[in-house]
Amino acid sequence: MRLIAKIDDQTKAHAFASFLEREGIQVKQNALLDLSGKVHVEIWIESEDDLEMAVHWYKEFEKNSEDPRFCPSPDEVQIEHKIINFPDHRENKEVEGKTKQETVENERHKRRSVTNVIIALCVFVYLFNAMNVWKEKKTDPAVAFGFTPIFLALSYDVPPSIDQLIEFYNKNHIDSYAKLEKLTPVQEKEFKKVVAADHWKGIYTYFIGGKDAEKSLSGPMFYKIRQGQVYRLISPCFMHGGLLHILFNMLWLAMLGSQIEKRIKIWKYLLLSLILGIISNTAQYLVSGPFFLGYSGIICGLAGFILSRQMVAPWEGYPISRSTFIFLGAYIVLMMVMSLISFFLTKFQVTAFSINIANTAHISGACLGLILGRFSFFSKEVV
Structure with missing residues (x-):
């Protein structure tokens, strides 16, 4: 089902719904009562195939609701509709308003539960990893180079050469x-041998060139x-490299994820996030190798998804402003420009300037989100 209109006048809403029925478009009316006692009627169509025609007629109805075409015929069969949240007792509006507010808050909390769990999981992983660095730095030398137990457990891949490198660090302290x-x-000879071992470093390293270019595309992939x-296809999303990194990502997730979670079923929201995470992570792996982290690939995908839904189905009411999308898009472009500068400076041996930004995950996630947002499978559910 798809929401196509929300009309404040019950008589006009019924007349418009009746007109759609006469045009062969099956509809449902859903009347909602707000706290002030005013009724708003939602018009839903049952078939996605009727969407374009229904939207066309609603635009005509908005232009002139008094058009004779929209007047119900005398022999019209009444369309069944239901009233949701209609109060049993109106004499105590204060109690009624409080009850309704509690219901709204409970529903809002319920709908944001998955997003909150994801945020909590990311924060837990970040804190646990930070504790590992502080606790095991003295006993596990490889931790000083970022190879914490949780990093190795959640990274997209850990090729055999990395295990050998960690063993070298620990053995020689x-x-x-x-x-x-x-x-x-002796140590230097062993170190060079370990570093020279083949593993997938990504096409970025290949195009930069240098002595490691040929080996960057060799070695086992997806080991x-x-x-x-x-x-591991999704697990890098739950790791973050610093306080600002996780704070930035979780704020975006709280804003974008909660809006989607309110409108589609929870399992569809999880499926959407899973698809975005797997594709953006895999794209990043192919470009830069196995070591990257952060939820930003999914976040960019969620932003692209919402933007797409706003264009395809504006009546679903995603409240994210265009200025928000412009800000996020400008950030992605800025990071991409910085990466290009880094690439050319390194390519032409001006300086070894490098920034660890998962641009491929950002771009692939955003593009995939725009595509998935056009599928009616992810359209707003009737609550």
Whole structure:
């Protein structure tokens, strides 16, 4: 079903619904009573195939609701409709208003539960990882280079060469870059051998060139995933690299995710997030290799999804303003420009300037969100 109109006048709403029925468009009327006692009637169509025609007639109805075409015929069969949240007792409006407000708040809280759980999970992973860094830095030298247990467990892939590198750090107690510059000849030989081991580094490294260019596309791909650890397709989304990183992402998730969760079924919201996460993560892996993190690929996808729904079905009422999309789009473009500058500076050996921004995940997520937003499968559900 699809919501096409919300009319304040019950008589006009019934007349318009009757007209659609005469045109062969099956409809349902859903009357809602607000706290002031005013009735608003929603007009829903049952078939997606009738959407374009129904929207056309509603635009005509808005232009002139008194048009004779929209007047019900004498022998018209009454269209059944239901009243939702109609009060049993109107004499105590204060109690009634309080009850309705509680109902709205409960529904709002219920609808945001999944988004809140995701936020809590991301925060937990961030804090747990930070605790690992603080606690195990002295006993696990590889932690100093970012290879914490949770990072290794949730990264998109961990090829054998990385395991060898971690083993080298731990065996030789290398816990800083300063110590890497003071290796013995034997250690240096072993280190170069480990670093030279093949693993997928992504097409970005290949196009930059240099001595590692040829090897960047060699080595095993999807190593851990092919071993059955398919959760790694989505798990990098739950890791974040710093306080500002997780704060920025979670604020966006709270704003975008909660709006989608209010309008579609929870399992569809989870499916949408899963698709966005898997595709954006995989695209990022192919471009930059296995080590990236953050929920921003999904967030950009959710933003693209909402923008698409606003264009395809504006009556669904997503309240995100165009200025918000412009800000997010400008941020993505800015990060992309910085990455291009970094690429060319490194390519032409001006300087080894690098920024760790998952631009591929951002762009692929946003594009995929725009595409998925056009599917009626994700249209607003009747509550």
